[in-house]
Amino acid sequence: MTDDTQARIQQLVDSNEVLLFMKGSPLFPQCGFSSRAIAILNHLGAEFESVDVLQDQGIRQGIKEFSDWPTIPQLYVKGEFVGGSDIMMEMYESGELAQLLAKDAAA
Numbered sequence: 001m002t003d004d005t006q007a008r009i010q011q012l013v014d015s016n017e018v019l020l021f022m023k024g025s026p027l028f029p030q031c032g033f034s035s036r037a038i039a040i041l042n043h044l045g046a047e048f049e050s051v052d053v054l055q056d057q058g059i060r061q062g063i064k065e066f067s068d069w070p071t072i073p074q075l076y077v078k079g080e081f082v083g084g085s086d087i088m089m090e091m092y093e094s095g096e097l098a099q100l101l102a103k104d105a106a107a
Contacts (some may be wrong), residue, residue, distance in 0.1 A: 005062035013076050018048035019102065021063045022073040026050055033085040037073040040085075040092045046101045077101065 013019055016039045018041070024030030030052075032047050041048050052073055053060035060072070067074055075082040077100055082088065091097035 002058070002062075004052045005058040006066060009059060012051060013079055015038055016049040016076075018046055019046055019076045020050045020073055021053055021059070021076075022050050023052070028053060029073075032072070036049045037075065037088055039090050040074075040097065044092070044098050044101055049078045049096055067104050091098055 008059070018035055021035075022029060022034035022037060022043065024034055026042075029035035029038055038050075051059060051063075053063060063072065063074055064070055069081065071084050071085065073088075075084070075088055076084055082091070082097075082100070088097060
């Protein structure tokens with residue numbers, strides 16, 4: 001992966017409080033995991049931006065190296081990697097994700 005791709009990913013993560021790297025768009029998720037991630041964020045009323053990794057092969061590969069996480073979707077909150085859809089689901093069910101998002105909205 002190029003430094004340029006890393007820099008682009010870092011810039012995206014830094015400039016969006018809540019950012020989801022996903023397959024497809026929030027209106028048309030292209031995989032079940034991305035769909036579940038969107039459903040969780042929407043249910044929590046989170047304001048978020050998304051990046052469709054299917055539109056950019058560099059980002060699609062680069063994000064996996066950036067986070068050292070092998071799968072997509074990937075959620076970032078306040079520049080911190082949160083996890084994929086399984087982790088999001090666990091955090092949603094425990095109330096942790098709502099707290100994380102609420103804390104950031106208030107900050």
